[in-house]
Each structure stands twice: as C-alpha cells, then as structure tokens.
Amino acid sequence: MDPDSVARTARVPHGGTTDETVLDFSANTNPDRPDGVDDVYASALAAATRYPDDDYADFRAAAAEYVECDPESVVPTAGGLEALRLAFEVTLGPGDSALVPEPSFGEYDREIRLQGADPVAVAPDEILDVDPRPHDVAVVCTPNNPTGELADTERLRAFAARCRESDTVLVVDEAFLDFTDAPSLAGEPGVVVARSLTKMFGLPGIRAGFAVATGDLGARLAVARRSWSLSTPAAAVGAYCMRQTDFVEDTRTRVARERERLADSLSEQFDVVPSDAPFLLLDVGDRDVRSVVETARKRGVAIRDATTFPTLDSHVRVAVKHPDENDELLRALADV
Structure with missing residues (x-):
C-alpha cells in the first residue's frame, strides 16, 4: 500500500442495514444458510x-x-x-x-x-x-x-x-x-x-x-x-x-424463479436491467431516488440507493429473497 495515497482515498458506501425492524433488500446476501x-x-x-x-x-x-x-x-x-x-x-x-x-x-x-x-x-x-x-x-x-x-x-x-x-x-x-x-x-x-x-x-x-x-x-x-x-x-x-451442493442448487433455483417474477412485476413501474445475479437494478426514471428509498423504508423495506455507483443517477438496487419477502418488496415499491 502506498502511504501517500491513503490520505487521498476515501471509504466506499455499501448496502446493508443494522436496523432489524426492516426487511433488508439493500445487501445481496442469501436469506438462508445451510443446515448444520x-x-x-x-x-x-x-x-x-x-x-x-x-x-x-x-x-x-x-x-x-x-x-x-x-x-x-x-x-x-x-x-x-x-x-x-x-x-x-x-x-x-x-x-x-x-x-x-x-x-x-x-x-x-x-x-x-x-x-x-x-x-x-x-x-x-x-x-x-x-x-x-x-x-x-x-x-x-x-x-x-x-x-x-x-x-x-x-x-x-x-x-x-x-x-x-x-x-x-x-x-x-x-x-x-x-x-x-x-x-x-x-x-x-x-x-x-x-x-x-x-x-x-x-x-x-x-x-x-x-x-x-x-x-x-x-x-x-x-x-x-x-x-x-x-x-x-x-x-x-x-x-x-x-x-x-444441494443447498447451492436449491438456492440457484429459487433465485432464478423469484428474480424472473420480481422483474416481471417491477417492469410495470420501472426499467428493470436484465440480471444473472441475486439482485435487480431498477431505473426509477424521473422519480427522486432518495424519495423512493425513503418511502420504501417507511413501508418496512430497505433498498440500495444505486446513485452511489459511478454513472448511475436514477437507479436503485434490490436483492432477491424468499417469495413472501419479495411480496413485501413489491408492496413497498407500489406507487412510489
């Protein structure tokens, strides 16, 4: 590491929340973990x-x-x-x-x-x-x-x-x-x-x-x-x-199925970027991104403000979780 460069470098924002009162769709982690x-x-x-x-x-x-x-x-x-x-x-x-x-x-x-x-x-x-x-x-x-x-x-x-x-x-x-x-x-x-x-x-x-x-x-x-x-x-x-290995295969199947369902539903409101990952990037258009994020949080769901990524100025990112949790996400983003 170059000591002279440290003072010129800042930390990077990430998703994730420690607030256990909300469903966290801002971090792309599996809601399940292997038995045992x-x-x-x-x-x-x-x-x-x-x-x-x-x-x-x-x-x-x-x-x-x-x-x-x-x-x-x-x-x-x-x-x-x-x-x-x-x-x-x-x-x-x-x-x-x-x-x-x-x-x-x-x-x-x-x-x-x-x-x-x-x-x-x-x-x-x-x-x-x-x-x-x-x-x-x-x-x-x-x-x-x-x-x-x-x-x-x-x-x-x-x-x-x-x-x-x-x-x-x-x-x-x-x-x-x-x-x-x-x-x-x-x-x-x-x-x-x-x-x-x-x-x-x-x-x-x-x-x-x-x-x-x-x-x-x-x-x-x-x-x-x-x-x-x-x-x-x-x-x-x-x-x-x-x-x-069974856990990995089961997770892949669930994520692929739920990702497609979420993308279909969310595309009625947003421009949804095609994804192979356990998350979706949404272009919210002329809506205010901060307002979308805050409204979702008031409805009990944390989503990622993706304008922290360079070149993105009208986007949020949402994780793919269990079906019932994904339904909560859809409700939180309805009519934002």
Whole structure:
C-alpha cells in the first residue's frame, strides 16, 4: 500500500442495514444458510482458544472442490474483499494503471488508488473488448455488481489470453458466480480469482473467502497473505458450506424463479436491467431516488440507493429473497 495515497482515498458506501425492524433488500446476501452451520460454528469456537493451523488444508481442499482447481492454488482470505486487496497489493504500485468496470463494485477503484495506481474506467459490457496492453491489471466482475450481467465465458477466456500476452494480470471477481452455472476461471494462468462465501451462504459476518492463482502469481499471493488469515470458526464454517451442493442448487433455483417474477412485476413501474445475479437494478426514471428509498423504508423495506455507483443517477438496487419477502418488496415499491 502506498502511504501517500491513503490520505487521498476515501471509504466506499455499501448496502446493508443494522436496523432489524426492516426487511433488508439493500445487501445481496442469501436469506438462508445451510443446515448444520450452528453446530459447526459452536464446535470450531471451542477450538478457538488456539491459533488456527495456518495451512488451512481442509478449507483449501473444500474451496478447490467448489471451483475445480488445485488446492495448492487456493489462498484463504477474510472475505472476497481481502482477496481483492491482496491481488492488488502484489500486482500494483504507484503510477501503475488498472482497467476497472464502471459502474461496478466501488472497492476496486478505492483499493487500486490505495496502492498509488490509477483506475481507468470502462463500461462493464465493453471491458472484454478493450486492449489490455497499456495496463498492469484488468478487473472483471461476473456477474457484475450492480448491473447483474454475466460475462460470456468464451469471451472472458479470450480476454484472459490477451492479458497474458500483454503481461497484464486479470483479476476476476466471482462473488456472485455461484448463483449461476457458469464455470470459474480459477486456475487459469495469469488470472487471480476472488471468491466470497458471504453471498451464497448468507454469512457476511463470518468474513470468509479466498483467492486462486497459479505459478509465480500464486506464490506471491501465498507469501503476502496475512498469517492466520481466517479465524478457526470462519475456516470450519466456510469448508462446511462449500460442500453443501444441494443447498447451492436449491438456492440457484429459487433465485432464478423469484428474480424472473420480481422483474416481471417491477417492469410495470420501472426499467428493470436484465440480471444473472441475486439482485435487480431498477431505473426509477424521473422519480427522486432518495424519495423512493425513503418511502420504501417507511413501508418496512430497505433498498440500495444505486446513485452511489459511478454513472448511475436514477437507479436503485434490490436483492432477491424468499417469495413472501419479495411480496413485501413489491408492496413497498407500489406507487412510489
């Protein structure tokens, strides 16, 4: 991290609310979690009086099965954002350049600037066609947050090949990829994949995730990783969750069904952006975004003001939850 850049960099707004009196549609986390997690956590907590085994062999094995890569390529991290920071720390320095999608996850811009590097914004649907040669790093988010579109796998692999030819490290944020049946780029040479267990498994407070990279790039990540990067409970719960394949499939089915139902209903009032993710981006047109957000909250539902994402000035984002909760969302947004 570049010390001189820290003073020039600000924190980034996120969704999520601690107000338990409202339904939270502002954060894109699964409202369900796998059966058995409580017991796994309790057992691991009893072992937390000792330092974790810094090898994290079981967690890495589970992660490797989950994304189909070599366990030796897995680098455990405290959430997907920690994986992203680690990737930028080992690839960027002052004066370097990084391609980033915009609008997208605001932490890319912030984390790149903290290294003293310069983010170069490109529309998410155009980034795979950009020449990576002038840049040290390129970032792709798939499905993209907040727009929800999934990158075409063949185009993404072709872009990865062009990045290798130009010695540009490709960082692929797959935080929402497990809500789709698209394959991971984990293990692709010259690529750092960042994964989060927050979204699919409904456990944002656990802070568990991982990065995947091979060769010299993977070795640099492994050396730079903080010691004891996962707590004992986070490692145990994370490994357990990644082996719950029926839970993942059931979640995908529910999200796809409810996303389509929500999109159909909401399209009567708003311009709904097509999505492959567990959320929908809504253009509210000439309505005041703040008023839409405040009205929904007064009706018991928190939604995300998406004007905090660059280039969006008339948008809100809503998560996809259980059918009864989604009905509450529709009621909260009726006639806003």
